[in-house]
Every structure is written in C-alpha cells, then in structure tokens.
Amino acid sequence: MPKDKFFKVIENRTHPGEKLVDTHCSYCGMQCGMKLRVDTSTNRIIGVEPRYDWPVTLGKMCPKGVTAYQQTNHDDRLLKPLIRDDRSLRGTKMGFREATWEEAYGLIVRKFQELQSGFGKDSLSVFSGVSMTNEKCYLTGKFARVALQTRYIDYNGRFCMSSAAAGFMRTFGVDRGSTLPWTDLHETDCLFIAGSNTAECHPTSMFRVWEVQNRGGYLIVADPRETPIARRADVHLDLRPGTDLALANCMVNLLIQGGYADREFVEKHTNGFDAMLEVVKQFTPEYTSEITGVAPEKLIRAAEIYGKAPNAVVMFARGIEQQHKGVDNVSAYTNMSLVTGKIGRPKSGVATFTGQGNGQGGREHGQKADALPGYRKIANPKHVEEVCKVWGITPEEMPQPGVSAYEMFGLMQDKTIRGLYLLCSNPAVSAPNLNEVRAALMNLDFMVCCDMFLSESAEFADVVLPTVTWSEDEGTVTNLEGRVIKINKAQEPLGESKPDWEIQVELAERLGRGQYFRHLKTARDINDEFRLASKGGYADYYGATWEKIEEQQGVFWPCRDEADPGTPHMFLDKKFYHPDGKALLCALPYRPPAEEPCGDYPLRLTTGRVVYHYLSGNQTRRIPFLRDMCPEPFVEVHPETAKRYGIAHEEMVRVRTRRGEAEFKVKITEAIRRDTVFVPYHFGHEKSVNLLTIAALDPTSKMPEFKACAAEIEKLTAAPAAQAQEPIKEVIQT
Ligand SMILES: Nc1nc2c(c(=O)[nH]1)N[C@H]1C(S)=C(S)[C@@H](COP(=O)(O)OP(=O)(O)OC[C@H]3O[C@@H](n4cnc5c(=O)[nH]c(N)nc54)[C@H](O)[C@@H]3O)O[C@H]1N2
Ligand SMILES: Nc1nc2c(c(=O)[nH]1)N[C@H]1C(S)=C(S)[C@@H](COP(=O)(O)OP(=O)(O)OC[C@H]3O[C@@H](n4cnc5c(=O)[nH]c(N)nc54)[C@H](O)[C@@H]3O)O[C@H]1N2
Ligand code: SF4
Ligand SMILES: [Mo]
DSSP states (O other): OOOTTTOOOOOOOOOTTTEEEEEEEEBBBBOEEEEEEETTTTTTTEEEEEOOOOEEEEEEEEHHHGGGGGTTTTTTOOOOOOEEOGGGGGGGOOOOOOOOOHHHHHHHHHHHHHHHHHHHHHEEEEEESSSSSSSHHHHHHHHIIIIIIEEEEEGGGGTTTTHHHHHHHHHSOOOOSSSOGGGGGGSSEEEEEEEEEEEEEEEEEEEEHHHHHHHHHHHEEEEEEEHHHOOOOOOOOOOTTTHHHHHHHHHHHHHHHOEEEEOHHHHHEEEEHHHHHHHHTTHHHHHHHHHOOOOOOHHHHHHHHHHHHHSEEEEEOOHHHSSSHHHHHHHHHHHHHHHTTSSSSSTEEEOOOBBTTTTTTTTTTSSSEEEEEEGTTTOHHHHHHHEEEEEOOGGGGSSOOOHHHHHHHHHHTTOOOOOEEEEEEOOHHSSSSHHHHHHHHHHHHHEEEESSOOOTTTOOOOEEEEBGGHHHHHHHEOOOOOOOEEEESOOOTTTTOOOOHHHHHHHHHHHHHHHHHHHHHHTHHHHHHHHHTTTTTTOOTOOOOOOHHHHHTTTTTTTOOOTTTSSTTTTTTTTTTSSSSSSSSSOOOOOOOOOOOSSOOOOOEEEEEOTOTEEEEEEEGGSSSHHHOOOSSSEEEEEHHHHHTTTTTTOOOEOOSOOOOEEEEEEEEBBBOEEEEEOOOOGGGGGGGGGGOOOOTTTTOBBBOOOOOEEEEEEEEEEEOOOOOOOOOOOOOO
C-alpha cells in the first residue's frame, strides 16, 4: 500500500523485561492497530502501545481501545466451566458451581443427544457472533452443520450488518462493505454520511473526515441527532427517524434534475434507471420535507454539494440499516453513487461503517442461516457440493437453511428449538423486544453459553464454558475496508479457559463426529481449511495467507491465489457482480416506519451507542474507566419537550412503548429533535432499552427496526413540574 500523508514512522519503545506484540483492537470494525505490552517474566499482558505503522489508523485508538487489554487478566474472567444443577434458578446469576471440562462436556453431549433422539436433529440451535476471528466463525458454521447436524444457526450480524449485506448484494451482486480503502477517504471532495455517529462509534476515522473539510471539501450528515460529526457538517439533514428512504430518493431526484447524472455511466454500467426515475421524481424537496421534517433548502444544498464534487463517498451505518426497510435504504443511498458514476474509481464510492470487529468476515463464511463459506448459498446445489468436498460430507447430509436470529427465539417459544449453544453474543441485552426473548431463553430445555465473562444471557444457561479473550489466541479478522488482517497471541489462556474452536473440536469428537474435526489442531490448521472452503466463492480468501497479510499490511478480498495481491478498490474495471456485469439502480417506493407516533405514544424512540461502551456492555461495563465515564443509560430529551413534560435534567422518568417500559435518567440536550428521544442500549436487566424496542423485521435481511418506534415518557413523581434546566453541552472531543 502507498503511504498516505498522515504516515509518520515513530519508533515504539520497549522497556526492559517487556515485549510488544503487534495486533488489533478487540472491538469495532476499525480494528485499530495496537501493540500489547507483555511482561516477559510472568508472560502476562500489562498494557498497550500505539501501532504507528498500521496504515489505517496510524497509532490512533479510542477510549475502548486503550483499555481493551484490561479484559485479559480481569478478576471477573471465567476460569472454569460452570454447571447449574437447580434449573429453578435459571434467569439469575445464582446456582452455578464450578466443574471440570470432562464433566461439562459429558453433560452437554448427554443432553444434546437426548434432545436430538427425542425431537430430531433440528431441536438444537447455535446462536453466534462476529467478535471472533474468521477461523472461529468458519468453524462455528461447520460445527452446527457437521457436528450438531442442525439447520438452526444464525448470528448477531442479523442485528448489525445484514441490511447492508442484502442491499449491496441486490445493487452490486456482491457484498463487500467498502468499495474503497479507508486510506482514500481524506482525499475525497465530499463525504455524505447517513445514520452514523462516526465520532463515537468509529472514532479513529475522524482524522480523515476532518481532513476532507480542511482541504476545502464538504461533509454532509443525515441524522436525527446533532452528533459530534453532525455539528461540524456543512449540511446537517436532521431527519425524523425512519424516513431515510424519502430523503435518499429526494437526493437522487435532485441529482438527476440538477444535471449531475452521468448518463454514459448509467447507460453502460447499470440497469433499472427508468423504473427508478419513475419512483424518485415524486420526491420533490417540499414533499420530502413533509415526510422527513428536513427543510427543503437543506435538501437542495446537500444534493448540489454532492453533485458538484469531483469525487465523493456515500457512507452509512446502523442509523439507516436498523429499520424494517434497511435494505431499501442501503440501495437507495447507493443509487446516489451509481447515478452520478461516482464509484469504481479511487476516492469515490460507497461504504458502510461495519460494526463489529469481524462484522465483514463473520458474515461471509457460514454463520448465517442460509450461507456457507465464501458467501455461498445453501439453496445453490453447486455451492453445497463445493463445500461438501472440503468438509468430507455428502450433499444429502448438508442441513437445509434455517431461520434468522430473531426468528429463532420464536421457535424456542413454540418448542421447535429446545437446545441452544450460544457463543459470542449477549441477546438477553441486545435483541429487540426483550420480554419475549428472555421468555424464549427460559423456555429452553437445555442451554450452553460460551463467554469469557458471565453475561446476562449466561444467566439463562445450564452450562457456561469459559473462553479466551482475543489476546490469548491468533487468527484473521476482516476489517471494515474488507482488508484481512492478523490478530496475534500475546498471552496463554487464563485459568482453564479455551478458544472457541478448541471447545468445538473437542465436543465434535465426543458427539461422534471427530473424523471431520480432529485434524484441526491449531488456528493455522483451521485457516488452511477455511481458505480452501472459500476458494471460488465471491468472498475468496484463498490467496490471503498469513505471510501475505504480514508482508502487505493486510490483504483485501477477493484474493484468489498466491500471485493475487488482493483488491483494495472494487469495480475499477466497472464490472459489477451481476451476470451481465451491471449494477442495479433500484426503484424503491417510500414506506413509513412499522410504528408511527400516535396519541398514546406521541414520541419517536431511537437507540444506539456512546463512545465509552461496546454493544451489550458485557466487556466494557467491567473496565473501571469506561464504567466511570458512563455508569448508566440515559434518555436524551430536547429542552422544549422536557418543558412540555415538566421534567428536569437528571430526573428519573419512565419510558414506555407497546412492548415494555424502563426507567432512565433524563439528559436534556438541544442535540436531538423535539419529536424524538434517544437511549443507548449497552445495559442489562431492567436498564435495557431493548425491553421497549420493536421486532419489526426487514423482509429481506430480517434486521429488526432498532432505530424507530413510538414511545411515551412518564414522570415518576407527582411533584410539581421541576424547571427544565439549561441544556448540557456535549463534551466529546474528537
Ligand atoms: N463506542 C462504540 N462504538 C461502536 C460500537 C459500540 O457499541 N460502541 N459498536 C460497533 C458496532 S457493532 C456497530 S453496528 C457500529 C454502529 O455505529 P453507528 O451506526 O454509527 O451507531 P448507532 O449509535 O447505532 O447509530 C448511528 C446513528 O444513527 C442515528 N439514527 C437513528 N435513527 C436514524 C434514522 O432513522 N435515520 C438516520 N439517518 N439516522 C438515524 C442515531 O442518532 C445515531 O447517531 O458501531 C461500532 N462501534
Ligand atoms: N436497541 C438496540 N439494540 C441493538 C443495537 C442498537 O443499535 N440498538 N445494535 C445491534 C448491533 S449492531 C449489534 S452488533 C448487537 C450486538 O450485541 P451482542 O451480540 O450481544 O454483542 P456483544 O455485547 O459483543 O456480545 C458478545 C458477547 O460475547 C462475549 N465474547 C466476546 N468475544 C468472544 C469470543 O471470542 N468468544 C465467545 N464465546 N464470546 C465472546 C462478550 O463477553 C459478550 O458477552 O446488538 C444489537 N442490538
Ligand atoms: S475505534 Fe474501534 S477498533 Fe479502534 S480502538 Fe476504538 S473500539 Fe477499538
Ligand atoms: Mo453492530
């Protein structure tokens, strides 16, 4: 990779008695480079240093990254398997006793076999996550289909990346989250960012974002809240939650009306223009303003800036994707790039801010209900045959596609699914409509949870297996650019904890399926098999060897063989992945959110993140600095709305929706629309905002609508209305 203008060589210092291990952060898709400090006398991790030579992030890290190392030797680590003998204590932290691995394995195998002989193979399920390496994600898919022989496997990417994935598949015929490397971003002339709180969620992207403006380029942000990035935007499109489809259609309409369409590009490289035009042309600024609440002049200005920019990148995140029309939103915003031909060349393109550390790789290699390694499909007999050759099973033995993550909870409630192997996810906090989800977990006959900390979901388990943190194992991860990178081991597993892959190989042996797994003795062995299984698929990793990753500072997929350096820029040859080589301009009529505000629930509730916590918070709520900075959830309310309800800053209020209620501290801020309230979702038990969210699923991606539902606020005390205080100013520095 060429070095960009920010690149500076700064030597790291090592102290006597210490070594530095090159690796990446355990958390988000940025996968910032870091060096873990290891005490060579104890062989324990004791700290972190920046990794200045990592080309994407150049030594930068956020508050989560600089404290991530504190997980490894944390007092709360699970060091031995736990078994609960008294099932009446399920749903609480109580009743567990320590056990040996032999006893835990023995119990799991006996229970799994009992359930499968009584109720069929598909009575078991696997629910997984993508904070794991590609090797572990790959093996988890194989474990479900070959060791457990069940169709029911899905994963937390359904709540995260599945709308972006399905939108890109429909538009481009391939799903790589970014069509260009991050090292291009600061050189573009316009960033159009929708539904991403970039400064809090991908903070180490910000130096590139600000550089666009510093160079005289533009930043446009579409978000119902005035996030740190929205505040400095040239245009902030402060839309109502759930109305992006109208906004995106309006942008495309204005780009065409303003003469910014690239007719030649559209003609040669796309299908669907006429049908799309038919839909978008009704989205005039005035009509769109009625739906979105954004002033018409802002819409016109935004389209003009994007249209005039020689190069531009359209970017988005969960704000637009976690809607029951998330897939349409993705394709609608992507239409902006295609209509103007601003794609398939450096400094222009489309990118989603992939969420989890391995949100990209983890969705490509067989953890999805309907997918197999290399982004293959179970519905395609040729794909099944290719994977069966690597796995050594017959196509008849390959289980059918299962159902999506949220739908699995429904099957637990009706007893179609009776056993669960949960790893790398904490759905008792992070799934929507939690009252139902927690009831589904309670309804299981037997549940196993693998985690390194006792999570809220582990409280429902019969057996808890201790796994390792990212720093105690090695493997590859695919970052938000589509760059395959290497995670290195800095310490031996703490206590008796084991990597997920080792647990699965050992369980497979005891389940009588050892012949398919016992050759996998190291993470490297799994990498060899996994690259082979991906060979020839869309997401081809065959040529992305560990050596090449080291030499090139990562390898962008597709990377088909040894000689192939990989693909930093997608579509440079203007070839999209549909059979005719063209991209699809999608015609997407507007649909409102599943639940609109009404008399009983007059507000819009939206949910998301703060910089200090990660997802369900099971890791970050244990880190003292992060917990101190944000100890509890809050509800953001506009000062005028607060006045209307007679509520004061830091007063506790009840927030209610049709599904449930919870109490939160009020944070009065001008940085939110008057008709909208926002709550971060990183907290468990009665503090989970997901008790309130709606499980309206996108029909294609099955992604829940975390970003919009109807809500009401209730004062807890009957005391006279307190005076609404001064709005507090945001303190986040970026
Ligand atoms: N600090 C931190 N960083 C993280 C994570 C974390 O938990 N904490 N998680 C990682 C993961 S897995 C993910 S998926 C990403 C998520 O990254 P983001 O998607 O950036 O984060 P969110 O807070 O979920 O939502 C983004 C923004 O969407 C806005 N929004 C809400 N409703 C709408 C809408 O209808 N339309 C539009 N246009 N915007 C809307 C919200 O106001 C919010 O500012 O972050 C990753 N990085
Ligand atoms: N209301 C609302 N809800 C949301 C969202 C939202 O914006 N609003 N966002 C959604 C999104 S985008 C996401 S990604 C989900 C994520 O939600 P979850 O899937 O719950 O994600 P985590 O909290 O990361 O859960 C991972 C769990 O696995 C453990 N873990 C970490 N690494 C490993 C490993 O290598 N192996 C094993 N076995 N365990 C490990 C952690 O300790 C943690 O308990 O939440 C979704 N829920
Ligand atoms: S931006 Fe993401 S990857 Fe980087 S340090 Fe923060 S959490 Fe870790
Ligand atoms: Mo996510």
